[in-house]
Amino acid sequence: MxxxxxxxxxxxxxxxxxxxxxxxxxxxxxxxxxxxxxxxxxxxxxxxxxxxxxxxxxxxxxxxxxxxxxVRMDFTKILPELREEYALEKSKQKQLIASNNEQATQEVTKEQD
The missing domain is CATH 3.30.70.260 (ACT domain)
Incomplete structure (x- = not known):
């Protein structure tokens, strides 16, 4: 057919x-x-x-x-790129949170002094 x-x-x-x-x-x-x-x-x-x-x-x-x-419907090459972007974005968020925590602890120690 x-x-x-x-x-x-x-x-x-x-x-x-x-x-x-x-x-x-x-x-x-x-x-x-x-x-x-x-x-x-x-x-x-x-x-x-x-x-x-x-x-x-x-x-x-x-x-x-x-x-x-x-529209291309083959996503086999795109998936690894998206995973890399996600991992990079997640590490940036962790760094931002860590720097915010450092600033907050420094402000608290200044207030206590």
Missing amino acids: EQTERQAIIIWLYTLKQLKQLRKFGNVTYVSKKMKYVYLYVDKADAEDIMAKLDRLHFVRSVELSQRPS
Whole structure:
């Protein structure tokens, strides 16, 4: 069985009343009622044509392609970098706490004198 390439399209709407009309263009996977947008999956080959058709509909505010295919999803190299940053940040916090404790003890000894 051959898998077809899919592309997500984000459709910003003025109103959600005509939501059923969008189903004929592709698979509606998510609808945000509060922000009034729809996540629609279509065949990658037909994406540009469908975007042009959707943009002409009177209830559509704007249409844009999803940026997910262009985002790197391989985090194997990033994880060690994040661990190093976390360790560095933690050591800085420990140094800051130690210096604050020293200052506090010096102030207490000055007050006692």
